[in-house]
Amino acid sequence: MLFEFDAEQRLLQKTVQDVVAKECPPALVRAVADDDADIRPLWQVYAELGWTELVDPTETVELAIVLEELGRAVDPTAYLATTTWFAPLAPGVAQPGQTGSAVFDGVTARPDGQGWLLDGTARFVLDGDRADWLAVVTPQGVFTVPSSAAVATRTPVFDPLLHVADVRFEGVAVTGGNLSGADPQRGRHIALTGMALTMIGACRRILDLVLEHVRTREQFGARIGSFQAVAHKAVDMHVAIERARALAYFAALTIAADDPRRRVAASMAKAAAGECQSVVFRNGFQLFGGMGFTWENDLQFALKRAKAGELLLGGAAEHRALIAKEYRAADI
Amino acid sequence: MQLTFDAEVERFRAEFVAFLDANMPTAEEATERSRSSAHIPAWARRWQRLQFDEGWLLPGNPPEFGGRNAGILEQYVHLEELGRRHIYHSFNPQGLGIIAASLLSFGTDEQKHRWAVPILRAQITAALGMSEPGAGSDLASLRTRAVRDGDDFVVNGQKIWTSGAHDADVLLTFVRTDPDAPKHRGISVLLIPTSTPGVTRRPFGSVVSRDDLDFNEVFFDNVRVPAENLVGELNRGWHVANGSLGHERTLLWLGFSHRLDDLLADFTPVGPLDADQYATLAMDALALRLLGSAALARAARDEQDVPALSVLKVFGSEASQRHTERALESAGPAALLHPARTAPDHHLRLDTDGAGWFERYARSFAGTIAGGTSEIQRTIIAERVLGLPRS
Numbered sequence A: 001m002l003f004e005f006d007a008e009q010r011l012l013q014k015t016v017q018d019v020v021a022k023e024c025p026p027a028l029v030r031a032v033a034d035d036d037a038d039i040r041p042l043w044q045v046y047a048e049l050g051w052t053e054l055v056d057p058t059e060t061v062e063l064a065i066v067l068e069e070l071g072r073a074v075d076p077t078a079y080l081a082t083t084t085w086f087a088p089l090a091p092g093v094a095q096p097g098q099t100g101s102a103v104f105d106g107v108t109a110r111p112d113g114q115g116w117l118l119d120g121t122a123r124f125v126l127d128g129d130r131a132d133w134l135a136v137v138t139p140q141g142v143f144t145v146p147s148s149a150a151v152a153t154r155t156p157v158f159d160p161l162l163h164v165a166d167v168r169f170e171g172v173a174v175t176g177g178n179l180s181g182a183d184p185q186r187g188r189h190i191a192l193t194g195m196a197l198t199m200i201g202a203c204r205r206i207l208d209l210v211l212e213h214v215r216t217r218e219q220f221g222a223r224i225g226s227f228q229a230v231a232h233k234a235v236d237m238h239v240a241i242e243r244a245r246a247l248a249y250f251a252a253l254t255i256a257a258d259d260p261r262r263r264v265a266a267s268m269a270k271a272a273a274g275e276c277q278s279v280v281f282r283n284g285f286q287l288f289g290g291m292g293f294t295w296e297n298d299l300q301f302a303l304k305r306a307k308a309g310e311l312l313l314g315g316a317a318e319h320r321a322l323i324a325k326e327y328r329a330a331d332i
Numbered sequence B: 001m002q003l004t005f006d007a008e009v010e011r012f013r014a015e016f017v018a019f020l021d022a023n024m025p026t027a028e029e030a031t032e033r034s035r036s037s038a039h040i041p042a043w044a045r046r047w048q049r050l051q052f053d054e055g056w057l058l059p060g061n062p063p064e065f066g067g068r069n070a071g072i073l074e075q076y077v078h079l080e081e082l083g084r085r086h087i088y089h090s091f092n093p094q095g096l097g098i099i100a101a102s103l104l105s106f107g108t109d110e111q112k113h114r115w116a117v118p119i120l121r122a123q124i125t126a127a128l129g130m131s132e133p134g135a136g137s138d139l140a141s142l143r144t145r146a147v148r149d150g151d152d153f154v155v156n157g158q159k160i161w162t163s164g165a166h167d168a169d170v171l172l173t174f175v176r177t178d179p180d181a182p183k184h185r186g187i188s189v190l191l192i193p194t195s196t197p198g199v200t201r202r203p204f205g206s207v208v209s210r211d212d213l214d215f216n217e218v219f220f221d222n223v224r225v226p227a228e229n230l231v232g233e234l235n236r237g238w239h240v241a242n243g244s245l246g247h248e249r250t251l252l253w254l255g256f257s258h259r260l261d262d263l264l265a266d267f268t269p270v271g272p273l274d275a276d277q278y279a280t281l282a283m284d285a286l287a288l289r290l291l292g293s294a295a296l297a298r299a300a301r302d303e304q305d306v307p308a309l310s311v312l313k314v315f316g317s318e319a320s321q322r323h324t325e326r327a328l329e330s331a332g333p334a335a336l337l338h339p340a341r342t343a344p345d346h347h348l349r350l351d352t353d354g355a356g357w358f359e360r361y362a363r364s365f366a367g368t369i370a371g372g373t374s375e376i377q378r379t380i381i382a383e384r385v386l387g388l389p390r391s
């Protein structure tokens, strides 16, 4: 196994980093959090660069590269939901540049004449309040509907940049034409991997900020990064990130290759990202001292993105339970 | 990124597998056990020599030194196949991986043929004399003194931890040749045959057992060593030390990777807490392999990043330690047994042979202490990977 980006992938990574530095700087993220700044121009940039079209499963590693960098920038758009929740469940449904999300459970489809009626309320749907489309996973299949068919209410949460919503379906009529035929399992693997990469990106941002801080902040006449108790905590953050990153890209690779190991690999990616954010949040917050405790410090955005990711799509412990059960049979 | 190796590398693997299938020592041959890291039973000497002669011992070396000029990816699959079979290519690993390797990098032609080849062919064994009672992590503070006298150096001082010294024929010894120079610039390296008058070796037991004799104290009392046994340049020993320990670093993680794979096979989780731990073990094992193969890919492109390898050592050694502890504690009172069978019987699987869980756990500390402790590795990562200020 050769587990490294090839030249084209390295180039893509560099391009994404450059674009993100220019188009999605910390000042914009802060303006969204504090003043609800308009993010449509940013979304337009992503669409023009073709990033919103990176939805063919064979391009999952490329998508992963974009997701990691957007996680690092704490992207305020609906990119994650559109490319990893919606698109895998609804190939070809949306127009280029449209957004989407998915309802993984909580909604039933009951037969009605030629079609079905969708009923139920799904909680904590990522970007459910601002998606153009929704893919709805039911035992009868995956239906895609315009979001106007449901009633979405944004939920107040600790992360000012995160959109999650209650999405309510009341007898929404759908037909065979709304069935997408997509494999909901595979969709879930992509969603898990995408969330893991977003969290890892956020963790890298936290480490970037911490390194900058401990290289310059002085106490006791020395830069605090020269104290081993500080330096070794930063190293533990780095090791946790490297581990989680390796597992997340492995999951992306198995998805791109449609390798059956993707089921366990996606859970490993999500579990490792969860373990990573725990170390990185704790050490990152701690090493900033009082400065990390303030609203003014941008550290908060990455901390919150990383922690929120752990709370969606099943936490580390839940995924470890699946891994323990299936590992030996998965032949990894 | 790819999930498999290219066909060329796989052909190499197939050829090596065919060699192993045809030549691996059988259980009947392999009865005598190795008693230290510099004791090679007769059957294992024959086995090592065969590998040398066929170019399979260290495939990266040229044929005259037991290889076939193979690339780094081929060297990796070679070790992968050995690991899969729990087989050692040598029962004197430091002789092969550190001492012979240092001689091939820094020695004269004469030294390569007189010392390195016999070590590689298992005609003699070697031990590494670096650490001293006062010089462990701070190796550069070593004090064993060598003074030039005519055609000889005269050596006085003491080494400790010298694994296998009592069974070794020769010691690669780090000595101080210039006490007035800054500490890194006054060190040299000498090959000292253990039969030289004035060399005393005193093996002592390990935490595992009074009778587990691998550690040694080695005393040098006016030991005369021919000047031709100087390895590398005078007072450039620090350079050799970095090279010696660097030799196997690209693939060092593979040892931890095999230990994690062993644990995946030997540790059967009971109950949800164990299952949770087992999942982490499975993730650690895969992550280490992925990170290791990324390092390998960099090495194959000649973009080796040595400090980044410290990440693999810290991660691999601490993961195997953590999971071995879990297996130990999960076994309950059965883990009190010593010796004990905790791995399937296999004649070439000597590392876990008769080792109970406590012994396996205790031995995991070799990974976090020897070859630069975890604390020292973290400091290296902080300074050279993360760019933090020096302490």
Ligand SMILES: Cc1cc2nc3c(=O)[nH]c(=O)nc-3n(C[C@H](O)[C@H](O)[C@H](O)COP(=O)(O)OP(=O)(O)OC[C@H]3O[C@@H](n4cnc5c(N)ncnc54)[C@H](O)[C@@H]3O)c2cc1C
Residues within 6 Å of the ligand: A228, B094, B127, B128, B129, B130, B131, B132, B135, B136, B137, B138, B160, B161, B162, B163, B164, B365, B366, B369, B370, B371, B372, B373, B374, B375, B376, B379
């Ligand atoms: C199984 C085994 C086999 C060995 N084989 C050999 C051999 O064949 N040849 C040989 O020469 N040596 C050998 N060694 C010795 C080994 O290299 C040393 O044990 C190692 O370098 C640590 O030195 P020390 O034991 O003196 O510990 P110390 O250096 O005294 O360290 C004790 C503790 O203090 C910590 N510490 C020390 N300095 C720092 C610092 N600056 N910052 C933070 N923490 C610090 C260490 O991390 C460690 O936790 C072997 C050791 C083991 C365990």
